[in-house]
Amino acid sequence: MIKIKNKKLIILTLSLLIFFFIYLKFFKSEEINQVIKEEVKEENFTNSNIIKDIKYSSKDLKGNEYIILAKEGEIDLNNNDIIFLKEVNAYIKMIKSNEIIAIESDYGKYNTVNYDTIFSKNVQINYLDNKIIGEYLDFSMAKNKLIISKNVVYTNSENVLKSDVVELDTTTQNTKIFMYNSEKKVNIESLK
Numbered sequence: 225m226i227k228i229k230n231k232k233l234i235i236l237t238l239s240l241l242i243f244f245f246i247y248l249k250f251f252k253s254e255e256i257n258q259v260i261k262e263e264v265k266e267e268n269f270t271n272s273n274i275i276k277d278i279k280y281s282s283k284d285l286k287g288n289e290y291i292i293l294a295k296e297g298e299i300d301l302n303n304n305d306i307i308f309l310k311e312v313n314a315y316i317k318m319i320k321s322n323e324i325i326a327i328e329s330d331y332g333k334y335n336t337v338n339y340d341t342i343f344s345k346n347v348q349i350n351y352l353d354n355k356i357i358g359e360y361l362d363f364s365m366a367k368n369k370l371i372i373s374k375n376v377v378y379t380n381s382e383n384v385l386k387s388d389v390v391e392l393d394t395t396t397q398n399t400k401i402f403m404y405n406s407e408k409k410v411n412i413e414s415l416k
Contacts, residue, residue: 273298273299273301274296275297275298275307277294277295278297279291279292279293280292280336282339282365286320286395288316288317288318288319288394289315289316289317289319290314290316290317290339291314291315291317292309292312292313292334292341293313294309294310294311294313294334295310296310296311297309297310306333306334307334308331308333309331309332309333309334310331311330312328312329312330312331312343313326313327313328314326314327314328314332314341314363315327316394318394321397323352324351325349325350325351325370325394326349326350327343327348327361327363327370328347328348329343329344329345329346329347329361330344330345330346331343331345332344338364338366339366340362340363340364340365340366342360342361342362343360343361343363344361346359347361347372349361353380354379355378355379355380356372356376356379356390357375357376357377358372358373358375358376358377359375360372360373360374361373368394368395369391369392369394370392370394371389371391372389372390372391372392373388373389376389376390378390378401381415382415383412383414383415384412384413385401385410385411385412385413386410387401387402387403387410387411388402388403388404388408389401389402389403
């Protein structure tokens with residue numbers, strides 16, 4: 225009789241231990257995983273490198289001002305001097321001629337140290353009566369150059385030009401329009 229009670233007690237104890245381990249293994253670990261996931265989500269939110277409504281302004285030695293605005297920016301984690309921008313508008317105010325070059329694009333990559341900016345996707349430049357559209361624009365404040373490429377269309381009151389590249393010197397406002405392949409010609413359509 226005592227042996228049967230001991231066997232029952234041992235079986236009951238083993239059953240309880242097995243149940244306890246199963247509970248810890250399957251049910252409790254799910255609760256712990258859920259808590260960890262929520263903490264990770266909170267941590268990602270607080271450590272975000274997204275900036276809303278960005279505005280940077282700088283001037284060169286000649287007094288020309290460069291202003292860049294964006295709806296949103298994300299700091300490059302590998303290089304804190306680089307910011308990836310969305311919905312970008314930029315303005316170059318030329319002090320000598322009192323003219324403004326306006327630039328728009330869907331995306332941008334801005335260097336906060338040397339102010340060089342790469343604009344991409346749906347790029348548009350407006351200055352005087354000229355409008356230039358393309359897919360890629362490389363602006364260097366130090367070199368005073370705007371180089372727009374990929375599906376470039378240059379329009380003014382007299383002509384529409386289609387080319388591979390338009391290069392604009394912001395100091396002299398001299399413009400070079402050319403094709404990468406020397407055998408191809410710039411397409412010019414007169415509006416008059």
